[in-house]
Amino acid sequence: MFANLMPLLAAVAYIASAMRLLCFQRNGGRIRRGISLIACLLIAALLCAGLEILLYKPPVSLWQTAIAVLLFILCYRSRGNLAALLRPNL
Template sequence: MLALIVPLITAVAYLMAALRLACFKRDGARYRRGMSLLASLLGASMAISGLEILLYRPPVSIWHGVTACLLCLLIFRSRGNVAALLRPST
């Protein structure tokens, strides 16, 4: 049972995070080409990873799932802003 749930949760976390990155609105924030490129690459790689898990069913460890869920949580917490993710907190 766990062998079916962990890949599903991992794939959903990847796809949700990629969707959140794709739906980011700047709302007056400064446009930076490097951050935009990084966000696009991160979103694309997460979407591809999620689809790969769903379609090809590679082995997924529980730690892979935990990492995907934590990354998804961080992306949702920063509201999809990659620059805010990388900015050191004071």
């Protein structure tokens, strides 16, 4: 049962992270073309990774699931703001 839970958890974390990034509202913030391009590529990669796990059912390790969940947590803590994720806080 645990072996079936890890791929599902990783896929849901990837797709939820992509959706959080996709639903980001800038609320008057300026548009940065480079960050927008990186965000689009990251959203596409996350959606593809999640769908690949759901459709093709490749083996997913515990570490891949952990990375997916940690990325999910980071995306939600930054409220989908990729610039805030990439900004160093000194």
